[in-house]
Amino acid sequence: MRDRLNKDIYLGVDGGGTKTAFTLIDSSGEVLAQHLAGSSYYLQVGIERLTEMLMEGIAKVCPDPATLGFAFFGLPAFGEDSRFDPLIAQLPREMLGHDRFTVGNDMVCGWAGSLGGRDGINIVSGTGSIAYGERRGKSARAGGWGEIFSDEGSAYWIATRGLQLFSRMSDGRSAPGPLLEALRDHFALKADLDLCGQVMGAEESRDSIAALSQIVATAANEGDRAAAEIFRAAAAELAEIVDAVARQLDFGTDEDIPVSWSGGVFRSGDLVTAPFKARLASMDARYRFVEPVADPTLGAALYALRCANDFPARQMTETAKQA
Structure with missing residues (x-):
């Protein structure tokens, strides 16, 4: 060089x-x-x-x-x-x-x-989530307020809802699905309540909790309907974030609104991408989806x-x- x-x-x-x-x-x-x-x-x-x-x-x-x-x-x-x-x-x-x-x-x-670098909106869903867009020199963002009360649709958000679903399945409040055994195996749990010590007692990092979203994705792909619903809910949240940016940028009624995406959650494939596109399309016909360059x-x-x-x-x- x-x-x-x-x-x-x-x-x-x-x-x-x-x-x-x-x-x-x-x-x-x-x-x-x-x-x-x-x-x-x-x-x-x-x-x-x-x-x-x-x-x-x-x-x-x-x-x-x-x-x-x-x-x-x-x-x-x-x-x-x-x-x-x-x-x-x-x-x-x-x-x-x-x-x-x-x-x-x-x-x-x-x-x-x-x-x-062209006008349009990008939604990031990785450990956290945030959308950013530009139009004719104006910029706007939405989401990304942090994992404690925001980052909707992110890997962290998906993981915490997966952990919540595990507790419901273990208690009998929700029907058991593949996620129950998947998390038992991942943490090598002798008893389901040991999950509390594994997640909270060991002070798991933000990143390590977010990584559990991959287990939720695997369970969803294995037919766990409740786990799949978490991804549909994530897609809806991400669409709302994009739409908030679009409103701030004030696209004209005759303009397309280019939308692209990045981040590890979108690598889970159609679990998120398909419902995300469907939700946005139902919100405004102007959205045009652009594969990441x-x-x-x-x-x-x-x-x-x-x-x-x-x-x-x-x-x-x-x-x-x-x-």
Whole structure:
């Protein structure tokens, strides 16, 4: 890669609660280097660890950050706490040695990748859930308020409802299905109530609880109707989040509303995708479904390239403000 450092290069950082991807591209969009690191969810790992991880990741893909044309850092929870946002927004300055960067929420990475930076809405359903969209220079988001009282339709949301269904099946409040034995086997339970100690006593992490959604998906695919209903409910919640963004962006009556998706929950296939599309189509005939163009890791770098094109104009505006 060193012989290409004299060309325009752009860094995208796609952060997440489980992993963070660093992607370096050139002006044609060709990937030059990539690195995968751990969580960048500062509420979980702390600001100090976030700083260390970002420094290490940048060094892995770009030994000389001064050569970067621009960098975009899409980080989870950014924009959701005015006490910490100013600090996080300035973290890359010392790492890069220049101001050719911007920090945003990781939802932007999913949108930029799925829609290729074009107007429309992207819904992310991974550990958490959130939708982000742009139309004619206006942007909007919905969802993503956190797992305690939001993140509807996410892997965490699906998993907690799967655990709830397990308790109902064990008690006899719901008919037993494949999920009952699946979770017994997963946790090697000697008694069903031991699940309390496994999940709460061991202080399972947000990510490890979210991962249980895969067991719920397997049970649904094996004919567990109650488990399948959890995914239909998740699809309905995700559709509501998208529709909230569409209303904020105020699409015209004669406009299509492009919608794409990203995140691990959508990899469960028709369990979510089919009812999600059906629910949105029933809400508004203008929705047009767009298969993801690229994943969020590339989306972060493509967004950096887009920001680079706007940077000189923004710089002139800031200079004018200071004059």
